Amino acid sequence: MSRLIERLDAAIAAAIDPVQAECLKAERAATLARSGHLSEARFALRGLRVQAQRRGRHALAAWVAFVGAMVAHHEALSPEANAQFREAVDLAREAGDQRLEALATAWLALGQFNARQFAEMATLLVQAGRLDVQGDPIVRGRISLIRADACTLAALDGAARRHYLAVREAAMLAGDTPLLLAMAYNRATGRTDRLDLLDAFGDRREDEARVVLVEAQSCSNLDRGLGNEGLVTVAPMLQARLLTVMQRWGEALPLFDSVLARQEAALSRMNPHLRLDRAWCLWHLGERQQAEAEARAVAPEVPDQLDADDRAASHARLAALLARCGDSAQAAHHREAAEAALAAFEHFQAGLAQALARVDQALGE
Numbered sequence: 001m002s003r004l005i006e007r008l009d010a011a012i013a014a015a016i017d018p019v020q021a022e023c024l025k026a027e028r029a030a031t032l033a034r035s036g037h038l039s040e041a042r043f044a045l046r047g048l049r050v051q052a053q054r055r056g057r058h059a060l061a062a063w064v065a066f067v068g069a070m071v072a073h074h075e076a077l078s079p080e081a082n083a084q085f086r087e088a089v090d091l092a093r094e095a096g097d098q099r100l101e102a103l104a105t106a107w108l109a110l111g112q113f114n115a116r117q118f119a120e121m122a123t124l125l126v127q128a129g130r131l132d133v134q135g136d137p138i139v140r141g142r143i144s145l146i147r148a149d150a151c152t153l154a155a156l157d158g159a160a161r162r163h164y165l166a167v168r169e170a171a172m173l174a175g176d177t178p179l180l181l182a183m184a185y186n187r188a189t190g191r192t193d194r195l196d197l198l199d200a201f202g203d204r205r206e207d208e209a210r211v212v213l214v215e216a217q218s219c220s221n222l223d224r225g226l227g228n229e230g231l232v233t234v235a236p237m238l239q240a241r242l243l244t245v246m247q248r249w250g251e252a253l254p255l256f257d258s259v260l261a262r263q264e265a266a267l268s269r270m271n272p273h274l275r276l277d278r279a280w281c282l283w284h285l286g287e288r289q290q291a292e293a294e295a296r297a298v299a300p301e302v303p304d305q306l307d308a309d310d311r312a313a314s315h316a317r318l319a320a321l322l323a324r325c326g327d328s329a330q331a332a333h334h335r336e337a338a339e340a341a342l343a344a345f346e347h348f349q350a351g352l353a354q355a356l357a358r359v360d361q362a363l364g365e
Contacts, residue, residue, distance in 0.1 A: 003175025004031055004138075019060055022051050026063030033070040034178035041071050059100065062091035066104050073107070082111035099139065102131035106142040113146055116306070116348075118355035121150070129363040141170030141179050145186065147359060152190035154352040159365065160190075181222055185234060188215045192238050196277070197309050199245045200316035201338070209245040216242060233259045237270075241277060249281040256281065272301040273310045276317040283321060295321045299330075303337070308348050312341035 008028040015021035029044035045067050052064045069084030085108040092101035109124035125143060132139040148163030164183060171179040191212045195205050220235035240255035256278040260271070275298045283291035295318055302314040315338035323331035 002031070002035070002177035004177070005035075007175060019058065022048065022060050023063050026060065026067050029067045030063075030070045031176075031178060033067065033074050034182070036074065036178075038071060038075060041067065045071060059092070059095040059097045062088050062095050062097060062100055062104070065091055066100065066107075069104075069107065073111075077114065079111070079115065082108060082115070085111060098131055099134070099136055102128045102136070102139045103142065105131060106139060106146065110142075110146050113150055118150075118352050121146070122355040122358045125359045126362040129359075137170040137174040138176060138179075141167050141174065141176060143363075144170060145179065145183055147356065148183070149186045149190065150352060150356055152187070153193075154349045154356060156353060156356065159356070159360075162365070181219065184215060184219050184222075188212055188219060188238055189234070192216070192241050193309060195245050196241045196273075197313045200313040200320075201342070202316075202320075204245060204247075206246050209242045213239060213242040213246070233262050237274065240274075244277050244281060247284070249284045253278065253281045253285065269306050270310060272298045272305055273314045273317075276302075276314050276321070279321060280317055283324060288325075291321065292325045295325075299334075302334075308341050308345035312338050312345055315341055 005028060008024055008031065012021055012024045012028065015024060025044065026048050029041045029048065032038075032044065033041040045064070048060070048064050048067060052060045065084050066088035069081040069088060072078040072081040072084060085104050088104035089101055089108060092098075092104055105124050106128040109121050109128060112118070112121040112124060125146060128139065128143055132143070144163045144166040148160050148167060151157075151160035151163060164187060167179065167183045170176070171183070191208070195209050195212065198205055216235055216238040220239070236255045237259045240252045240259060243249075243252035243255070256274060260274060260278070275294060279291045279294040279298070282288075282294065298314075299318055302311060302318060305311045305314060315334045319331045319334035319338055322334065
């Protein structure tokens with residue numbers, strides 16, 4: 001268990017005010033949700049809701065909304081969590097709990113980042129940073145992680161490194177093990193996305209993929225050690241994609257199968273991309289008819305993918321597969337679509353960089 005949980009347990013035991021004790025229990029439940037202990041967090045949430053109903057509208061009601069949002073987010077990255085984070089922000093403001101308002105605002109900014117609403121994300125990050133007048137490490141670490149992940153997506157590598165360092169410093173100060181694990185996962189995910197995209201366009205970075213694979217495996221091992229119940233397909237998905245870059249087809253294929261079989265809602269938008277990576281493995285394992293059938297079955301879904309980098313990678317994989325199947329006309333069509341999607345992704349990155357510049361101007365780099 002993290003030092004943060006131990007510190008909260010001590011604070012709960014020492015609390016004299018019963019409402020303060022319940023708020024600390026809520027913060028503990030939120031930390032459990034971040035740690036992937038979702039069953040325990042849900043059990044605690046039920047009790048907290050009873051207490052909030054007894055005591056009326058005050059800080060505890062805000063914490064209950066926040067814990068509910070945390071559980072929804074860590075179960076499946078549910079967009080419904082955003083409405084609960086927004087409720088927590090409003091209730092915390094009513095109760096005068098500025099720390100919780102800052103924390104919930106930061107998490108709402110993460111929801112907007114995931115929804116690719118970058119103008120709103122930037123506004124919320126600035127609000128959270130300005131509310132965090134005490135420099136609370138839990139709040140500061142969350143803001144820094146969002147900025148780091150956004151910088152990674154925007155290919156602002158130097159800024160990403162600085163913000164990841166700030167995350168580490170905040171997490172170490174707070175004893176926040178879940179934040180350190182989230183940072184490790186997010187860094188590995190961002191690097192995997194980049195390597196997968198490059199590989200789809202024929203630029204294979206095996207040495208870099210090997211390093212990131214070790215990071216992803218370390219995350220998975222730590223997850224198992226901590227009993228993490230949330231988003232259990234993330235680690236095998238990362239490993240499958242990296243093994244594909246490394247041309248270890250036979251190892252990647254069963255991992256793709258396990259991920260796709262679970263059909264987690266959080267990964268649904270990547271489904272065509274993952275299925276085409278899987279078809280690429282099948283082709284190289286000699287299952288060429290099956291690979292072609294899968295590629296043609298997935299092809300109609302590729303243009304509808306929300307993220308331009310996923311569209312670019314998927315079109316590029318399709319072009320390569322169909323060229324190998326002798327369908328030069330369709331291969332050329334998908335190569336052209338891949339280049340167009342890649343240009344759209346670069347435009348998207350530029351827009352994100354502009355939003356981040358607003359945050360830098362308000363909060364400092």
